[in-house]
Amino acid sequence: MAFEGLTERLQNAMKTLRGKGKVSESDLRETMREIRLALLEADVNFDVVKTFVKTVRDRAMGSKVLDGLNPAQQIVKIVNEELTKTMGSDASELNKSPKIPTIIMMVGLQGAGKTTTAGKLANKLKTEQHARPLFIAADVYRPAAIDQLEQVAKQIDVPVFQLGTDVDPVEIVRQGLAKAEADKNDYVIIDTAGRLQIDEQLMDELANIKKLADPTEILLVVDAMTGQNAVNTATGFNDKLDITGVVLTKLDGDTRGGAALSIRAVTGKPIKFVGEGEKMSDLDTFHPDRMASRILGMGDMLTLIEKAQQVSDEKRAADLEQKMRENSFDFNDFLDQMDQMNKMGGMESIMKMIPGLANNPALANAQIDPKDLAHMRATVYSMTPQEREHPDVLNPSRRRRIAAGAGRPVQEVNRMIKQFDQMKKMMKQMSNGNMGALDQMVPGGLGGMMGSGSGMSGRLGKMAVNRMVRQTKKNKKKRLKKNKRRR
Incomplete structure (x- = not known):
């Protein structure tokens, strides 16, 4: 995807600043050197790079950022503002003639x-x-x-x-x-x-x-x-x-x-x-x-919201919310949600716009194979209308028939149904106001269903994936303690 190399280099350039209570001039010089190299490697015009780096350095020094609170955050803020300014500051609308056409x-x-x-x-x-x-x-x-x-x-x-x-x-x-x-x-x-x-x-x-x-x-x-x-x-x-x-x-x-x-x-x-x-x-x-x-x-939440608005339908959204509250979300709804995500650019595109998940190391290799989505779709289409609307009827014999119809291993069908059930529970908790439900979602939830191998967190910040990992470890410790007591 676009800018991945530049993003990684810029993040690495500013990594040395994070966690420091104070940033020295030598720290700033080293960071500016890395930013310059990152921009040049991204094929940015040399004169533009020279002006950009000088402006960031002068602003950081001139406004006494180094002696202030959270100097690393302030430098990131300056870099963000100067990047925006370099690319034009504001969106430019299409000009329209006063006369037609x-x-x-x-x-x-x-x-x-x-x-x-x-x-x-x-x-x-x-x-x-x-x-x-x-x-x-x-x-x-x-x-x-x-x-x-x-x-x-x-x-x-x-x-x-x-x-x-x-x-x-x-x-x-x-x-x-x-x-x-x-x-x-x-x-x-x-x-x-x-x-x-x-x-x-x-x-x-x-x-x-x-x-x-x-x-x-x-x-x-x-x-x-x-x-x-x-x-x-x-x-x-x-x-x-x-x-x-x-x-x-x-x-x-x-x-x-x-x-x-x-x-x-x-x-x-x-x-x-x-x-x-x-x-x-x-x-x-x-x-x-x-x-x-x-x-x-x-991330880029505003663009993500705009994309969601373009593909959403108010009545369908209200119907989906009602189904979440009643815990009646079924495989027909699941297919509909897959279609909407595809219209928004796919799961990978969506995740890159979410703050904290964009270019998160834990998700760096979470490539979503389009074949996985096709297999899931084939699995759902192999179900009868009754099975799609009432997933509870999916007993072992039905699952074997669905697997044969979709040309997939029965273990894969079982895993998909299990993950679907987990997602249903999470959506039910969310609809009741428990936004922490997303944070408790273990790897293998919605993200796992999409082939990423990692569930998505409710907090759209940097701690999202880490929380899921911690929660998984806690759940594992609880199971171990429970097993010891039983013995």
């Missing part, structure tokens, strides 16, 4: 995900603003570019204006804008051509389209996985076109984070959106403060 010009190099991002943006406008966007297919050079745009548009039911590959792109845009005006489309998204690298011919064409269309937004799509090259691309396009914003794609890949930390500082233009996934819904507004918290392993 608002014209958005998508630009970028080949392979950055420009066409897919255009589809995600149109989908976002449709779902959040009930907009009526129109695509203009102005890439007449790349093989099958128009076909790709039409396939993307079909997924989200958005019309495409195209005149084939033998017409000049500027003329296509001219006629496309006339079509949008006639059809009263409130947004026009122009999918322009890309190249493998910036060249004069490409820039002249884009400049001509800009002159004709007078777009409200010129969004540059860059591949976050290219690191410093993404910053160089942004600088090149900005110098020629004066872009209004950047969209970072493939942020869910093995990216080191350098582009996100450098682009705003180098170009002065904001990152407006980030793409993390292949689905049309996987485009999020870029929040510098939330990203800074994620980079420092502090």
Whole structure:
């Protein structure tokens, strides 16, 4: 996932400060050195790193942080604030034209995900603003570019204006804008051509389209996985076109984070959106403060809440709460919850947004195998409607039949049912106001069902996993004492 390497390095850099009642200047120097190395390794622009480290060091020294209370926490706070500032401080909204339509010009190099991002943006406008966007297919050079745009548009039911590959792109845009005006489309998204690298011919064409269309937004799509090259691309396009914003794609890949930390500082233009996934819904507004918290392993609860709100249904949520209170949560509800978590990006994505669980060493290797989820789903689908609604009827013979139907060992089915029962008990306790129930949940609960090998804790802080481990040890000691008494 994005930023994991940077997060680990930054956490290690500040580890020496933790637990110290006082931080010396030499401690601060060593920490700043490690932070500098961490940022450079993440492919952050050298000048940005130099300015960042100097600012953090000056603030720590100038405000007498070293002599104050909790100096380590104050330095982490300064690092967090400066990371946020480097990436732009506040989220940057999409500009809207006072007259219809608002014209958005998508630009970028080949392979950055420009066409897919255009589809995600149109989908976002449709779902959040009930907009009526129109695509203009102005890439007449790349093989099958128009076909790709039409396939993307079909997924989200958005019309495409195209005149084939033998017409000049500027003329296509001219006629496309006339079509949008006639059809009263409130947004026009122009999918322009890309190249493998910036060249004069490409820039002249884009400049001509800009002159004709007078777009409200010129969004540059860059591949976050290219690191410093993404910053160089942004600088090149900005110098020629004066872009209004950047969209970072493939942020869910093995990216080191350098582009996100450098682009705003180098170009002065904001990152407006980030793409993390292949689905049309996987485009999020870029929040510098939330990203800074994620980079420092502090989680991102606001984004998690927003994702939950997007996939939740008030009536279904109320029905689920009632079932929890009545202890009637069944396997149909369990499947529904799995679907909702999948829509939110999956269990791994959710855990990384929870403070304390994000990049927690105890969960570092808790990779969730999609096959485990598929096996669980197959197991539930092998049950009869009665068995799903009334798990208590699952006797040994029924379990053997379910295992055969799902093609899984009966031991795996038994383990899943046991974990389901544990989760039911925990949810019942929670619904009665006992939030400590989550802390008492031993490894193998909901997390175990998801293949992580570790249950989730109710406290969304750093002590979550440790508490579960301690509770497990306590339970083990109690069992040992009980066994001794019996003897």
